[in-house]
Amino acid sequence: MPSRPPASVFFPVQPKRLDSIAAFAQLVHQGHAHRLWAGQSMEALEIHQVLAALTVRFPGIPLGTGVAITLLRHPYEAALQARSLARLSGMPYVAGYGPSYPGAQRALRSTPYPSSCAAAEEYIALTRALLNGEKVRHDGDCFTLHANLEPLETPAVELGLGVLRPGMARTAGRVAEVAITLMTPPHYVRDHIVPALEAGAREAGRSRPRVATIVHVAVALPGRDLERVTYAGAYPNLILPHYTDMFRRAGISVDGGDPADGAAKLLRSGGIVVGTPAEIAESLREYRACGVDEVILSPAGVLVTEGVEAALADLREILAADIRSTLQV
Secondary structure: OOOOOEEEEEEOOOOOOOOHHHHHHHHOOOOOOEEEEOOOOOOOOOOOHHHHHHHHHHOOOOOEEEEEHHHHHHHHHHHHHHHHHOOOOOEEEEEEEEEOOOHHHHHHHHOOOHHHHHHHHHHHHHHHHOOOOOOEEEEEOEEEEEEEEOOOOOOOEEEEOOOOHHHHHHHHHHOOEEEEEEEOHHHHHHHHHHHHHHHHHHHHHHHHHHHEEEEEEEOOOOOOOHHHOOOOOOHHHHHHHHHHHHHHHHHOOOOOOOHHHHHHHHHHOOOOEEEEEHHHHHHHHHHOOOOEEEEEEOOHHHHHHHHHHHHHHHHHHHHHHHHHHHHHH
16 A cells, blocks of 8 residues: 555646536545645636535545635635635645735735735734634734634644745744645755745744645657647746746746746756656655655646646546555655
């Protein structure tokens, strides 16, 4: 038997109907993947409502958000949504959050957070206090809360924080249970993220959060243009300043003004993991060796360029190869 759970899967686009994300959920329900993750949806179906619907179709599947945006919900609603999904699924739930970037903050709250790291720490701390049953009395720089939640028995809720750079990693170390990273190369996780998590955890006198990393993957098939796949899956992140800064810290000289060149550099540097299913499985072992506790597979580029069925075919082959790799260790 495998000594660890299988990899998890990430639904990489904003769902406009239930069937497409349900096909990903089925991989978890059938035991091929550990958990279904999804990100914030702002232009389609609201993601927490989608996940709630999936708990009816697929009872007992572990779920997670990676990540929901703090700008869209008060910590009180965040706590309500998180414990509701844990109760509905009957499984521990990972509620991941992130403050987004200053432009989005300005669009939704007139001015950016004074500090994204401080806002995230305040948000996670308040949400955890509510989930712990505390009566909260708080007037902070970003949030005000004078309330408590009525008791409700649920499976565990892990609070996660989206992490790209050491500053937010240190914040996550102080308050979160999970540090959720996206397209962070394994050596970058080992050398930059994990040490900052450990430093933050020491400051707070707690254990460091576990690391869950979303890894873009694509099987190298005859005729598949992997540079096009990389660009399609990573495009939004190739122009956002907090992502391009992370890539540069990781040794990938991505310029937000030239995303096509950035995609080519990501592909050459391993920022997206490609190859045969067995080769991809071997690369996933490197992520785990560098401190990643939960590997999350995202077939973003394949889904965008070739559709859901092609993305699912890749996931099935990679998940099977990853299980075989585990059994051979």
